[in-house]
Amino acid sequence: MTTEKPRQGFAGLWNISFGFFGIQIGFALQNANMSRIFQSLGESLDNLAVLWIAAPLTGLLVQPIIGHYSDRTWGRFGRRRPYFFAGAVLAALALIGMPNAPGLLAAAMLLWMLDASLNIAMEPFRAFVGDMLRKDQHTAGYALQTAFIGAGAVVGSATPYILDRFGVRNFQPGGGIPETVLWSFYLGGAALLASVLWTVLTTREYSPAELAAFEGHELGAHDVPPVPPASTIGGVVWIAAGLVLASIVAVLRLEKELYLLGGLVAFYGIARLAAGALYARGSRDNLLTNIVGDFSGMPPIMKRLALTQFFTWSALFIMWIYTTPVVAQYVYGSADPASEAYNQGGNWVGIMFAAYNFVAAIVAAFLLQPVARRFGKVRTHAAALAIGAASFLSFFVIRTPAMLLLAELGIGIAWASILAMPYAILASSLPQRKLGIYMGLFNVFVVVPQLLVATIMGTIMKHFFPTEPIWTMAFAAAVMALAAVSMLRVREDAVEG
Template structure:
């Protein structure tokens, strides 16, 4: 082909649709997981105090999978393409996990089996999801990045609406919402099976309708498939082992505190993660000092240490943003069933009615997010910029969480979900739109994977630390978690001011 430097072709709405439609199916899977796994775990015998430990699978798999998949997808090229092999692999295993999840009661250890399937499901969803973020950057020219992420966010919201409302929809159609034997209700079973089919079909749509640019075409666009990895590796080789020792010591301290203060055992995972990261960073530093640059560990650790400044500042915002979201996903069902519908008995009609209302609430916030992504965010960002847009939206979401603390009427909580939905739309679009203009396009996979570390680390902290805090301060009172969520989003909103200082000429296009 002609090697003359040229731009990528401009995508029309059909192209934007096809590029991100797979995310519609992926988000159906996430929505079913987020709105129903606490219900499934409680139905299978888990107590309120068990939920954070059972949910720890989700962030842990993301922490491990996303940087690895990002690194690999940057370097992959085969007959299927660069990112599409990972879309397909993740979709197959996620669909299988969704299909067998409702069959957990048939196994000898149903709660353990359900937890294992959550690991498989979340890992597989992450395998498919992570390359989709980089896929937008691969397929679109720079002036279409914001539009691409807005469309992707709209599909995320739409998919979450479908996944969240489906159990409630089935109940209205006459499907049993309470199992006679106290097991998983038919509304949940059929929703998961529907989700398995929808996820696979949507991802296949993107795979079939899009053709990735070859390495030669990317080179012609001025975007090489590889970038110089020497600088991050040299920076890594120049580091001492002190930071690695600090991480390992911190992990040991956490483990000793768990033993001496009789803390919840899931906090051992936090200590183990700190120690393992310290060990891996020491190994990566050692490899870099020996000149062994051609390995995944050194590349990931080197890129992590050499993140662009804007990415580092956004990391703090992500940390608090996703802390609140994980609190919401774990605790909305216990809060609504206990405080609004008046029951914590998973076999009762009131509990299951409340659990289905949570699906309605999640449908509303995701529906609002889908609309806000295309209607509100572009207008607001043109007026005040992307940074202030994100700050304003996070503040509205914090007000939504505060409503949960004070409101005891199911219908009024719908208003709270409007604020949360606006914040959710911004979380899914604004940080990525900001990053898209400040990251090297050829390393979008690894940087997007590393950026997602700051999504999963706060979730791990919530899963390990929040349970202990609640046990100490508010045992049996999950309503207080909503105050923690509100405070987290307010901190994230204020932290955007640091991001603004790192962008001298902010892009004001949505």
């Protein structure tokens, strides 16, 4: 018999998503301070990008695997909770160890551990909201999760500054990690573990039998029919494409990071061949065949959302990389990283980024749900992305620091929708029994554009606009506008809930 999940009150919504507050503090500390830690340990500026590849690459590998296994887990501690609790413990240990790393190699290894642990904790949380809430509450659940993401980002980003204001030493005589960073990581680790533990202790997950009843059919905890992997020819084509890309990089002497993209393309082709061979031999319900099969057999609505995600995260990554040189040169009047004006611009960018996260938290908490209820999730998200595109274009006309906060207002509106609407749409439209793996695979379209931007955008700027970083904002506006247009391909009547 089909039954319906109980409606959650505000306390239930809070408990389900509160762990994300601590997870985002961890991400914010990582994003704001890892380059500082690497340089404090003696790494050169030119090699920072290579070390940072760990972050998107780890998410690309970890999230589908965790999604696959969390879909199939059930025990006395639940389905998703064991994963995000274990991830939180490992991430807290990495945060404590990071500022105490004895050298560059140890710091790089701890970055991999930290990012892997944060991804282990984060991925099940996306599916957890879908597990616990009725379809008509998905927007409210993901909006509140987004509010916690924004609040955690503000807290994590601002902690070193706040500690400095309270007299904690912001530099280390003779070099090394400042005490503000050291104590920020300690406090961040404690906050991460405490917030995730709050969710673990205040929520009770539905059993596989209950979830099956909610979905309207009987399905055992491990009875997840795999999608057959695609044809062998497809695997060969992907391998050939990867080799061709690597050859082009070698012949044209492009950025060496592009070899990674070629390798990933070829690796996916190899995975398809291996999954097809396993499936043909009768081994049809394993990690590889399920991940490859589900990726090649994504539902149509997920494919359309994937295109939007690709454009969206391309624009965001351009913003994160190039906002500082743009603001320093065009608002503070200096392109010299050693100048006082440039560093003043860098400090103001920190305020700008905190501002858009604050706006996102407010919009997600109070505006996103009623607007989506009135106009629909698809149109709400398309409009928010269009506002983000216009905000990027405003960098061409704004020349005062205070006015830049108006641009961040629009970016904050877009950011709130980016973190909530696609996941609310997916959770309402995908089969419950595969929500974890699909949420993990959806992350591919967050990671791949970051890798592309990190490799291709630098080459474009070097050859066409070597002294005019403002044009990066035009690229960001263009791809964000494409994201808004592509969102209109998602039919509102195909979105349930």
